[in-house]
Amino acid sequence: MGRHPGFTLHVARSAWTRLAASRDGVAIQGESGVAHQAPQARDTQRFHASGIDSQADHHPCTEKRMTTTRAYAAFDNTSPLRPFDAPRREARASDVTIDVLYCGICHSDLHQARNEWRNSKYPMVPGHEIVGRVVAVGDKVTKVKLGQLAGVGCMVDSCRECAACKRGLEQYCEKGNTQTYNDVDRDGKTPTYGGYSKRIVVEERFVLTIAEQTKLEAVAPLLCAGITTYSPLRHWKVGKGSRVGVVGLGGLGHMAVKIAVAMGAEVTLFSSSERKREDAKRLGVHDYVVSSDRAQMRKQRSRLDFVIDTVSAEHDIASVLATLRLDGTMVLVGAPENPLALPAFPLLMARRSIAGSGIGGIPETQEMLDFCVEHQLTADVEVVPIQQVNEAYERLLKADVRYRFVIDNATLV
Ligand SMILES: [Zn+2]
Ligand SMILES: [Zn+2]
Numbered sequence: 001m002g003r004h005p006g007f008t009l010h011v012a013r014s015a016w017t018r019l020a021a022s023r024d025g026v027a028i029q030g031e032s033g034v035a036h037q038a039p040q041a042r043d044t045q046r047f048h049a050s051g052i053d054s055q056a057d058h059h060p061c062t063e064k065r066m067t068t069t070r071a072y073a074a075f076d077n078t079s080p081l082r083p084f085d086a087p088r089r090e091a092r093a094s095d096v097t098i099d100v101l102y103c104g105i106c107h108s109d110l111h112q113a114r115n116e117w118r119n120s121k122y123p124m125v126p127g128h129e130i131v132g133r134v135v136a137v138g139d140k141v142t143k144v145k146l147g148q149l150a151g152v153g154c155m156v157d158s159c160r161e162c163a164a165c166k167r168g169l170e171q172y173c174e175k176g177n178t179q180t181y182n183d184v185d186r187d188g189k190t191p192t193y194g195g196y197s198k199r200i201v202v203e204e205r206f207v208l209t210i211a212e213q214t215k216l217e218a219v220a221p222l223l224c225a226g227i228t229t230y231s232p233l234r235h236w237k238v239g240k241g242s243r244v245g246v247v248g249l250g251g252l253g254h255m256a257v258k259i260a261v262a263m264g265a266e267v268t269l270f271s272s273s274e275r276k277r278e279d280a281k282r283l284g285v286h287d288y289v290v291s292s293d294r295a296q297m298r299k300q301r302s303r304l305d306f307v308i309d310t311v312s313a314e315h316d317i318a319s320v321l322a323t324l325r326l327d328g329t330m331v332l333v334g335a336p337e338n339p340l341a342l343p344a345f346p347l348l349m350a351r352r353s354i355a356g357s358g359i360g361g362i363p364e365t366q367e368m369l370d371f372c373v374e375h376q377l378t379a380d381v382e383v384v385p386i387q388q389v390n391e392a393y394e395r396l397l398k399a400d401v402r403y404r405f406v407i408d409n410a411t412l413v
């Protein structure tokens with residue numbers, strides 16, 4: 001299965017959204033930068049500003065209505081990430097200000113930090129698996145209250161008017177969604193900076209509510225790895241008794257397994273080696289198949305209702321397609337750099353389909369978070385201080401993590 005078994009990278013989303021549509025002519029949303037916060041909110045914000053981010057608030061290079069927040073950034077495609085004071089807009093009436101507690105390290109962070117999708121803008125503050133606490137709300141905010149836990153995933157805005165946005169499928173916004181980092185705000189000029197930072201300001205529509213729980217660090221990866229796998233499982237109506245195949249056991253794959261099992265499915269895992277067999281069983285996998293073993297693959301022929309392929313390295317999809325029953329669907333959530341070979345025969349022999357899926361809309365992301373609370377699901381994580389982010393990237397390249405690194409943002413000083 002390519003370079004790294006279970007290796008998971010998902011979508012070059014910024015790249016494809018940009019290709020899909022130009023931002024020209026998109027109306028600027030929001031309240032033209034004028035803040036109308038409740039007095040209590042202002043006080044809280046001031047309180048915090050005078051604490052952790054006091055330096056930032058008096059940063060000489062900040063523009064009017066901007067503050068900065070302590071962060072880690074990539075400054076080019078080869079140097080290690082290092083400290084950076086990232087600009088943050090002053091909160092608008094519909095904005096939520098969140099102090100980041102934990103931020104997952106997604107493989108796409110590494111790819112974008114290193115400009116591997118050739119669309120990187122520097123300095124770049126990665127991070128789109130964000131869990132934190134609300135420290136200020138604008139006076140139009142109704143979704144969350146001060147002191148509540150909140151989450152931010154891969155998007156911080158969209159056009160809000162197109163057919164996709166109206167259906168709550170902001171990830172497929174026809175005008176391109178605004179990514180949490182390595183993107184430009186809908187004003188067309190302000191860069192977005194992600195969760196490797198102390199604080200983030202996000203329009204409430206793109207804020208998720210998080211239930212109070214103990215292992216918050218293990219909740220952070222749900223905001224990307226969780227929803228990326230939950231959304232296709234729901235869309236293709238996986239449920240009790242479904243036979244689901246998961247290709248690759250990494251950040252995405254391990255969440256696909258957990259969620260599919262919780263939905264009542266019987267899960268078959270396809271991995272490139274024996275290495276993760278025990279782990280897979282612990283996660284609830286019913287059948288573990290080494291994909292290079294022809295005999296094992298043959299046994300799976302025409303068995304499965306649905307396959308979710310999380311692998312982003314080059315790999316053979318034809319043999320996996322053959323495991324689908326009549327009318328079965330295989331969905332790709334990984335994004336290999338080069339096109340995959342797609343022979344027609346395995347498709348037409350059983351009217352099989354191949355599809356793709358990218359993250360999930362905001363309503364569905366909230367549904368996923370609630371589902372995970374109900375089923376007590378979180379990610380398997382290894383918490384690291386921000387100072388070890390570069391080392392974590394190197395280990396990620398070797399698939400040396402089970403299954404997600406998460407930054408403890410308290411270490412960011
Ligand atoms: Zn991600
Ligand atoms: Zn839209």
